[in-house]
Amino acid sequence: MPVEKTFGPKMPHPSGPHQRLADFGLASQARQAASVRFISLAAIGFLAALAFAAHVSRFDIWQLIHGIPRVGEFLGGMVPPIRLPTLWSDISSWYWGLGKWLRLLLTTVTMALFGTVAGTLIGGALSLLASANMGVRPATVFVVRRTLEVARTVPDLVWALIFLFAFGLGPLAGVLAILVHTIGAQGKLFAETNENADMRPIEGVRASGGTWIDEIAFGLLPQVMPNYVSYTLWRFETNIRSATIIGFVGAGGIGMELYESISLNYFDDAGAILIIVFLAVTLIDMASEALRLQITGHAA
Amino acid sequence: MSLTLEALPGARAAYLEAAIRRPLSRRIKRVLFAALASAILVYSAWVCEIFSPKLLAGLPKLGNALLLMLSPSGFQYLPEFLWGLLETISMAFLGTLIGAVLAVPLAILCSSKTFPIRILQFGFRRFSDALRSFDHLIWALVFVRAIGLGPIAGIMAIALVDLGTLAKLYSEAIDNASKGPVEGVRAAGGTWLDEIRLGILPQVLPVMLSATLYMWESNTRSATILGVVGAGGIGYQLADRLRVYEFGQASLIIILIVVAVSAIDKLSAWLRFRLIGSA
Known part of the structure; x- marks a missing residue:
């Protein structure tokens, strides 16, 4: 920020407090604009990367949604039915x-x-x-x-x-x-x-x-x-x-x-x-x- | 450097040595501990076939393989390899993103500061522990069985482990956040959502971003091997070439992976600096 450098604690500003205030306003506006520019650029870059990554990896939300029940089936099948009366034999046959x-x-x-x-x-x-x-x-x-x-x-x-x-x-x-x-x-x-x-x-x-x-x-x-x-x-x-x-x-x-x-x-x-x-x-x-x-x- | 006890007069030397020596019981304990540790180590080495003739017999073959790897080959497959690499990077990106987005609500449910019902909070914590205690490769295998071969299985594996890890890291950040702003928002009549949005989020956002970027780097490394079980990416080509002993081509793939991983590390460091202002 070159504008900011013109005022400081010990350096008397050439054109008085009003000018300083105006400079400060300009500088902070420039900072804000730069930050908005960076964020919008980052957002565009992010969305582009997202679209590209989804394309490259053939990301298909429907395939995923169809697959979820099967994941559930898998996780459910990991524990076989265990009934209280046959607790011991159920567990021992599970852990054969x-x-x-x-x-x-x-x-x-x-x-x-x-x-x-x-x-x-x-x-x-x-x-x-x-x-x-x-x-x-x-x-x-x-x-x-x-x-x-x-x-x-x-x-x-x-x-x-x-x-x-x-x-x-x-x-x-x-x-x-x-x-x-x-x-x-x-x-x-x-x-x-x-x-x-x-x-x-x-x-x-x-x-x-x-x-x-x-x-x-x-x-x-x-x-x-x-x-x-x-x-x-x-x-x-x-x-x-x-x-x-x-x-x-x-x-x-x-x-x-x-x-x-x-x-x-x-x-x-x-x-x-x-x-x-x-x-x-x-x-x-x-x-x-x-x-x-x-x-x-x-x-x- | 020798302490030159010998140079001292005999009696004084003996006195000093007795003073420096550890008591007998401690010395015996040390010897026993060392013996036990070495026994366990030798047993481990024996179980792992370190003493089997396979080791010596295989060394020439290993030397051959490593020699072949010194000269990368298969440059005609470069487009295929680069596409695989791109797939890997995309998988890590999407997996981290999905995991991170889902981890925000889970983290809010895991922290006592934002979610008051203790029993449910305990349950959510154990849930995220369970997600992260299994390696990517195990989840990838499960997803390959459930939704088929391809990158989407790898993406979901990365997303699930990330969900567990990031929920833990985010909720720790929330736990460590100061209560002041939250109480301020509550005192001013804010709702529960306002408390999180205005009291918590501004405090934890840098930590969350930093943790997410770190997971992104780490996931890029993990994603390179997910292809070994068929979950997409460069790992498939790498495992394939290694299984048919094409060491030159494997070496080219490894070089590509190393370059890509370090590029992602650099990119992530730059992003961290731009977004948070610290490396």
Whole structure:
């Protein structure tokens, strides 16, 4: 706003208070007009984007409306009729596969656990090489950062598809996919934490003759540990969710069973599996929240 | 750096070391905890076939695949890939929009500040929890079974998860809003709708916009894989190429996805800056 610059607290205006008032009015009118212009442009752009997106994605409201009852049917079919007199047998026939499902769920949880722990250790080590303030050569920092970026930008499901080619069906492909994605995500978050760390303790260790390892162990880690722990627990919760769906492509765990039950229209099986997955995820979230509270002293 | 306890006279060194050492019970606890944690980890690795010969046997194949991915190919399919990408972006946009529009009334019903009936409010909260606790891919599969293959299943999957997530975020914003303006509107004789429109909305609008833009970015990422189960978008082509081991073409698709996702991130950051005035 060039007009505004002509008046200020210390600069006497060349042409008195009336002119100042008029200038102020003009300036605010210009501001308002600019804001109206921006909003109307944004609205036009938004509507155009909406129409374009609806066209590209063949959005058909009637197809949707016709489909809704079938979604209801699906969700309704997920819980079979359970009558009070035959309560136990109804539930046990609904959960006929409980043993198998729990075993698969255990595989899912171990996939998330191993992927998180191993991925955090590797990602954490790489994060030191990806932080600009750790005395690593800039070229190394650049290369490690780009590598981490690739690892985390490719979705874990896509990693799983690649690993399936190399290692065949089973949890190995899934756990490696989670591992690679975790390395990328943790490496980036940890590197950001490292770069925000206070440099004085690190310099102190260096000044008293410590090696690079000493600088990390006694200067850096004590300050960043709470953040590391918090990110790791959060990543574990995310990985549990990833591990349940990674089986959709055959990479092990409960996901494969869930995929089959949904695509073969075994609604009650799908419902039973979804309920135990939901319970497991909720339990793990609660445990992780409690742990985080105990370790870092505050919730997420 | 060594503490050079050795340099001290013997008795004093022993005294110091005893003072620095942790008590025996705590040391035993630590060892036990470490042993238990490693046992669980090794067991997990065993369940996940980390120790199976499959791992070593597959490494050369993996190397081959990654080498092939270093040289993207299939540029003659570029129009098809770009169309798929456009479909993905549209799905994320429409899904986020539908979710966000539906989330506003749900959030109002979820917050104690705007909806006084506790039991119903609790029910609405659990409903939004349930919507967001299942991954996009699970919802997408359900919608593919119910309304057929195609982007519309993906849109609905994104919309439902967003409905749950945004209802939670919006209602938290409403919970955190100051009561003052609401009471002012009530004192001036406003209705319940006036209270929300004039007392709450101006306070929470920036938070809502910011959360919605964030979900849009995040949904663009999620939408890239929805095609794996047939719910539209570039994920279909990607999974298809990977399943027939066309790693060069898959690599081209991945590059396109990375570029598109970072472009959407930039666009969203710019919009956030223009609309809210902070990055």
